[in-house]
Amino acid sequence: MKKRNVNEVLLQGNEAVAEGALRAGCRFFAGYPITPATEIAEIMSVKLPRLDGTFIQMEDEIASLGAVIGASLTGTKSMTATSGPGFSLMQENLGFACIAEVPCVLVNVMRGGPSTGLPTYPAQGDVMQARWGTHGDHPMIALCASTVRECFDLTIKAFNLSERFRNPVILLLDEVVAHMREKVTLPEEGLVEIFDRVKPKVPPEWYIPYEDTPAGVPPMASFGEGYRYHVTGLTHDVRGFPTSRPDEIGPFIARLFRKISQRFPEIQMGEVDQVDGADITVIAYGSVARSAKRAVRDARERGIKAGFVKLTTIWPFMKSVVEPVLKTSKVVLVPEMNMGQISREVKRVNQGYTRVVTLNKVDGTIITPEEILDRIIEVA
Amino acid sequence: MSFRYDIRLGGSGGQGLIMMGIILAEAIGVYDGKEVAQTQSYGPEARGGSSKAEVVVSDEEIDYPKAMKVDLLLTMNQKALDEYYQDLKPDGLLIVDSTFVKTVPVANAVQIPFTRIARDRFKKEMVANIVALGAISELSSIVSKKAIEAAVLSRVPKGTEKLNRDALKAGMAAAKRMRKSGPPPEADTWENEDI
């Protein structure tokens, strides 16, 4: 036995999410029990009260996200965690958080679906729901972790992006990552970059809550701090009051998009390895990215020039990373635990540059390195 | 070439396989300092149903986190053995709980009645998994005895430390005897032995 490093711990993905959330400054959690995300709620119920935070188990997932948004309006960093069925219920208030620009973090541990589906088995079937699950048009930020350390880091990143852009941020895990335990060394307290929402500096009578700013993200006042303003799920003017004027509606929706699209480089994260002149490049995310990495390594040992791309940011889709890969690879393979969701995005970006092939699995089991390697050999 | 060692623990829900996986991963990862990834697969039942825990050990960052070809297979019932035996490497180590596993496919399988030891000696079947961990640390060099003891003690409920330490030692002792004497002609011989 070696001398133990006290910062090294064996953590489960869900535990790392909870640790990351607390480190990011999350002080409010509302949720509803659901496999395979429940551990996050259990940990938060124990740890939040110690930090003067609040945990509540609501009557359903709709209520959970409602409470999270309410808490966030008081200036409290807030989150919830769920799985597919609960994520479906949350879509209503997710849209509210988008239009009212209320920061919050929503963790969705994906399991097999549709409906109750496969509670204890992994899937990646909620990728498109994360983007298009609500009604109406709005941008969305979704990140996807494939290691326990990433569960920690991306939860913090999710809070930072949410506070920075006043937009809900979805963290997608799959059952494998959420329940996997790995040895991680968590960074020391104070070494983690934390972003807090910008509050108004003007006196209350000058405050225009939804004013357009150069960055498109208006400062956000907290309820109870003297800035009395109106928050609504109706399309609103710069003062937050409902509007039906086309000259106010258009610029408002445009700003919602602009605040995200202008800042893609700050949001988009991933890993790109040996894609130049690759015979084949594998694009993957979540736990499948780990299988893909292994398969790419095995393919290289067999003399195949294989490239690898891991998408950490799922939405907004990383066109800037994927497009060059499509231009330089002879074939692009997208393995996913669904019937083809990110592959649709890859095909959308692929304007005739190359051949895009898929490997889809929806039987409740992870895609193995052998399966990806077989497909690589088949199509390369 | 990098080093990779895949462990699979199989049985039914309630036998403590996932806890076994967690303790093993903590011992190897945190106390012995190797890279580990521990995963599991289980049905919706809290008790009964199939349960499987896996630990992948490496000296570098682990890509695929689940077991591929298995270096060490420990099964706590017949069904798990029958299902997973095909994944065991030709030179892999097979350990079974002979309380429940009556038919083994190879002569060199290590057959120890973990559950019977837990039941007879400690009056608590639930420590069968700790007895099994003791046997693993004796039979395989993948985890050190000190590390497994430290990990067990860090994970078990307060007040049960002595029970679990004794269970661990019993597993080590049973495995040691096994090593010395070689495999018994029949698993049944264990049933009459005073352990």
Add this chain to the structure above:
Amino acid sequence: MEEFTKLIHKYLRHDKKFPHVWCPGCGIGIMLGALIRAIDRIGYEKDEVVLVSGIGCSGRLPVYVDFNTLHTTHGRALTFATGIKLAKPGLKVIVVMGDGDAVAIGGNHFIHAARRNIDLTAIILNNSVYGMTGGQYSPTTPFGMRSTTTMYTNIEHAFKISELAVTAGAAFVGRGTVYHAKLLDGLMEKAFLKQGFSVVEVIAHCHTQYGKLNRLGGPVEMLQWQRDHAVTVESAARMKPEEMEDKFLIGVLADRDLPVYTEQYERIRQRAKAGQGKDA
């Protein structure tokens, strides 16, 4: 009248585009007046009041008044309010809902907020119909009445909102009408001052939809109906059951001291910080 002008200037938003969305003759204004008068009498600072609403005619109420205001999704107002109250217990959180809001789409949230005894006040404008969407039947539309989705008459049975709140565990439940404006003032004040979950059900009329479909007359006739069918709790005590058959109770229906969620949670925090109780 001078008093009224003062209240209007103090509490209505100056920068909001009036006129409001409500029909002439609607009772919501009376309810809003009672709410403002009660807040003014108690003397809450405008900064400490949060007014939360759901969807429908009542949902539009907060936008006109100068508090922290939040217009949420249909039926979910209590869930947002729960988050606000728990994250900042010092705020006075008042939730305004309609009958569809509170006991149809938000019925589950309503009974659970009452059960938890969260320190919120729920004001429910009960006009027996979905007004804004054009007069469809709600969970409080009486049996046998017409709506735009029960043109052959309603065969469902109406919820009694206040009685539901009492059963679900609310600390305070009062029912008034927009006709009995003075009583409403008092009920609101009592509800705001109550520690725990308090409910004020406000029986109101929708002459535009419900009244028209059921030939109940205009606002005047419908207000007269409220006058003639509401019986105070005190008067009812002296009446025979058969006299009460077509009547409904107004006044304080429940007022009890129960453990309040926010106070209980603060205790949990203290125990958690002291390392107590998790394993016990």
